Amino acid sequence: MPLADLAPHLPLILLLAAIIVIGAFVRRIPIIGTLFSLAIWAALLAALVIVLGQRERFDPYIGRIAEALNIRDQKVVGAETRIRMSPDGHFWANVRFAGVERRMLIDSGATLTALSVDTAAAANLPVQDTLFPVLLRTANGTIRAQTSEVAELRIGNIVARDVPVVVSPAFGRSDILGMNFLSRLASWRVEGRTLILTPHHPQDTTS
The missing domain is CATH 2.40.70.10 (Acid Proteases)
Structure with a gap:
């Protein structure tokens, strides 16, 4: 993929890179590491719900997944x-x-x-x-x-x-x-x- 095509996604790429770097250090701290992992999973779940809500307008298969998860x-x-x-x-x-x-x-x-x-x-x-x-x-x-x-x-x-x-x-x-x-x-x-x-x-x- 040409670098120019990645430009619109650059903020997201930088954010993911920052999370990976921070996570590598934070996970070594017992309590804070656990809380950090839980926060990441919660954010990923929220993102999944939003993506399903947006994509089911155009994709009937995505719509069936949303229905199965009871988030219609x-x-x-x-x-x-x-x-x-x-x-x-x-x-x-x-x-x-x-x-x-x-x-x-x-x-x-x-x-x-x-x-x-x-x-x-x-x-x-x-x-x-x-x-x-x-x-x-x-x-x-x-x-x-x-x-x-x-x-x-x-x-x-x-x-x-x-x-x-x-x-x-x-x-x-x-x-x-x-x-x-x-x-x-x-x-x-x-x-x-x-x-x-x-x-x-x-x-x-x-x-």
């Missing part, structure tokens, strides 16, 4: 689906529709639910242009999008049917749940670092 950030409690805030400060939902499963960003600032071209293709959604172009304002300017519809969308104990969506290459790999989904719920709110979604008719999740 979405669960059904009574009539509510609760989603814990991710380390990146956003709320990500595990969504199933048309035979695919995706991690979708819940964005109350987005009017419409938006899908990437890859996700729309994986779900075999019929994407089409409307008579009048759909123009959306994004951080990168105004983009043109095509439209489609998801027959049935599931999140925890929530089922939403006939959900209109927009599709555009400008979304990259991002899939977003917007207000046209949230407005169908009986209520939604944020308590601390948890997003609470309450459907009108909670669905059985045991089957």
Whole structure:
């Protein structure tokens, strides 16, 4: 690997080198050495949880590992689906529709639910242009999008049917749940670092 490619990782490399050097001396001291080792293992475990939380959005195998370790950030409690805030400060939902499963960003600032071209293709959604172009304002300017519809969308104990969506290459790999989904719920709110979604008719999740 060229040295230039290592530049972004230089702080981490230096930190690991410092830990190794310090650990070589500290471990010789009975009590302090034990405490140092415990602290290192705790830091590694915390880093693992953060990495799994970030990577499971893109890798279904990582998602299964997170589920086995019981650190998934979405669960059904009574009539509510609760989603814990991710380390990146956003709320990500595990969504199933048309035979695919995706991690979708819940964005109350987005009017419409938006899908990437890859996700729309994986779900075999019929994407089409409307008579009048759909123009959306994004951080990168105004983009043109095509439209489609998801027959049935599931999140925890929530089922939403006939959900209109927009599709555009400008979304990259991002899939977003917007207000046209949230407005169908009986209520939604944020308590601390948890997003609470309450459907009108909670669905059985045991089957």
